[in-house]
Amino acid sequence: MMNSIIVKDLVKTYGSVRALDGLNLQVEGGHIFGFMGPNGAGKTTTMRILTGLAKPTRGGAQVAGIDLARDGRDLTRHIGYLPEEPAFYPWMTPVEFLDYLGRLYGLQSKIRSQRGRELLELVKLDDSGRRRIGGFSRGMRQRLGIAAAMVNQPEVLLLDEPASALDPSGRKEVLDLIESLRGRCTVLMSTHILADVERVCDVVGIVAHGKMIVQSERQALLDKYALPMFEIEAGPEEILKRWSDSLHGQSWFTSAELTGNKARLAVSDVRLAKQELLPGALRFGLEIERYEELKPSLEDIFLRLVAGEEVK
Amino acid sequence: MNFTVVFRKELLEQWRTHKVLIVVAVLFFFGLTSPLLARYTPEMLAAIPNIPAGLSGIIPTPTVADAIGQYVKNLSQFGILLALLMSMGSVAQEKERGTAALILTRPVPRGTFLLAKFAGLALTFAVSLLLAALGCWFYTYLLFEALPWGAFLAQNGLMLLVFLVYVAMTLLCSTLVRSQAGAGGLAFGGLILLAGLGAIPRLAEYLPGQLFSWGVSLSLGAVKTAWPALWICLGLIVLFVGAAILVFQRQEL
Numbered sequence: 206m207m208n209s210i211i212v213k214d215l216v217k218t219y220g221s222v223r224a225l226d227g228l229n230l231q232v233e234g235g236h237i238f239g240f241m242g243p244n245g246a247g248k249t250t251t252m253r254i255l256t257g258l259a260k261p262t263r264g265g266a267q268v269a270g271i272d273l274a275r276d277g278r279d280l281t282r283h284i285g286y287l288p289e290e291p292a293f294y295p296w297m298t299p300v301e302f303l304d305y306l307g308r309l310y311g312l313q314s315k316i317r318s319q320r321g322r323e324l325l326e327l328v329k330l331d332d333s334g335r336r337r338i339g340g341f342s343r344g345m346r347q348r349l350g351i352a353a354a355m356v357n358q359p360e361v362l363l364l365d366e367p368a369s370a371l372d373p374s375g376r377k378e379v380l381d382l383i384e385s386l387r388g389r390c391t392v393l394m395s396t397h398i399l400a401d402v403e404r405v406c407d408v409v410g411i412v413a414h415g416k417m418i419v420q421s422e423r424q425a426l427l428d429k430y431a432l433p434m435f436e437i438e439a440g441p442e443e444i445l446k447r448w449s450d451s452l453h454g455q456s457w458f459t460s461a462e463l464t465g466n467k468a469r470l471a472v473s474d475v476r477l478a479k480q481e482l483l484p485g486a487l488r489f490g491l492e493i494e495r496y497e498e499l500k501p502s503l504e505d506i507f508l509r510l511v512a513g514e515e516v517k
Numbered sequence: 518m519n520f521t522v523v524f525r526k527e528l529l530e531q532w533r534t535h536k537v538l539i540v541v542a543v544l545f546f547f548g549l550t551s552p553l554l555a556r557y558t559p560e561m562l563a564a565i566p567n568i569p570a571g572l573s574g575i576i577p578t579p580t581v582a583d584a585i586g587q588y589v590k591n592l593s594q595f596g597i598l599l600a601l602l603m604s605m606g607s608v609a610q611e612k613e614r615g616t617a618a619l620i621l622t623r624p625v626p627r628g629t630f631l632l633a634k635f636a637g638l639a640l641t642f643a644v645s646l647l648l649a650a651l652g653c654w655f656y657t658y659l660l661f662e663a664l665p666w667g668a669f670l671a672q673n674g675l676m677l678l679v680f681l682v683y684v685a686m687t688l689l690c691s692t693l694v695r696s697q698a699g700a701g702g703l704a705f706g707g708l709i710l711l712a713g714l715g716a717i718p719r720l721a722e723y724l725p726g727q728l729f730s731w732g733v734s735l736s737l738g739a740v741k742t743a744w745p746a747l748w749i750c751l752g753l754i755v756l757f758v759g760a761a762i763l764v765f766q767r768q769e770l
Contacts, residue, residue, distance in 0.1 A: 256622045259769040278626070286622045292615030294526075296533040308522040309623045353619070 209391035215264035226415035239406030240395040247415040248395040285359035291350030295339030324352035434499040527637030548649025551588035552656035604687035606697040672732030685757035
């Protein structure tokens, strides 16, 4: 599939501050891209450039096949954008607001009202469709923002922290909604909530100091950067210690961390470790209470990579 | 592109936020009361107890010119003030609140966004001024004599043009800064500057304020004109709105 978003050597400076420092990224059509990074890493600046709200100092980008520098005016029909804190006209109702956006896209009256109804139902605001937006909570505004971003059924959806203002059930609904878009449109979703990325994104990009540190498919990233770990709870403690000391000669073993009757083992070869770990422990006479292969977390990888970049 | 959609939203916003009501109410009030004040002020002065002897004799009998004079004096002050107050938040508030970013990522050129705002404000002032003129004409007819309709309408057209100069200037100020208060301050500075320039006799005949006196003379059948000031008014409107569009197109939101 072709790339829906291509960002090449993007630089953006504000006075002496370099918000983006040669950022590169590609998002394949139909994918959900998790754009992660600490605060001030350049996520929102990238979004603002991709929507045409800001201009790059150097470098370029293509969104939905449109070169922003050349045909930026055509872009608005192909994208949907949810800002970090979506703002609305407080005197309007959600029905009126979605109708207004529909008119801007030139949609027929019948289509406008039908799409408005569907979207409000989708974001669970159908009961509040005729209430003034001025009285909405932040979560309700966020949900309306998502509906607003989808009025034109965009090819590319740019979501800046889409679930940050939502309660757990609201977050689940929004993430389910984003997940349902997989294959239908390309989603670039910036967030600092790693659990959300782990749940819905199939490709992950980690940005720090305006640069892309790593971009990869989520599973490939986990496989590549996460240290495979095993945890064993067994006794007696002195045998556990002797056994863990004995592992140092093994080719698949990296390190061990002992806490009471619990040993956390880092390994370099998961397959070999799985074959030899348990039989070896039993040979030592350990009574095993629990044995677990720990799932690598994106959070660990994120923190490690960002910390590595801080050191540089 | 999409001008009518944004224009319609601007009108709806002015209606829902009661901006139309405020402009109509203020201008209509002064339209109605100006001939009344002109007609009854001398009588009210004369009715003051213990007025020095002879003073009531020198208070002139009110005429239709007093009614028109009062009308122009009141509306020029309050109309310009309203032009500043109603326009200062038009762009700055949308930038400050974030609605500009949400709307301008849709198929709305920035020029269209500004032109629709200007047109919405222009229509509000035109309707309000028309109602004020109707009120003024009616009371002037009741208390003095009928004003020539065509000339009186032309006078109000000239007044509208002056108001639009200030609307356009404030729109530019609102585009330049990010806060409503800042836009208001900047526009007030522009107002002071224009007033200061108006105090220079040779320059005054080229400035917007000259259209007020041309309007009065039109309604009273005099021959005074101020064509240079009219062209300068039109030029200023085009200049301010054009500058606002150019600035806005280069601005990052």
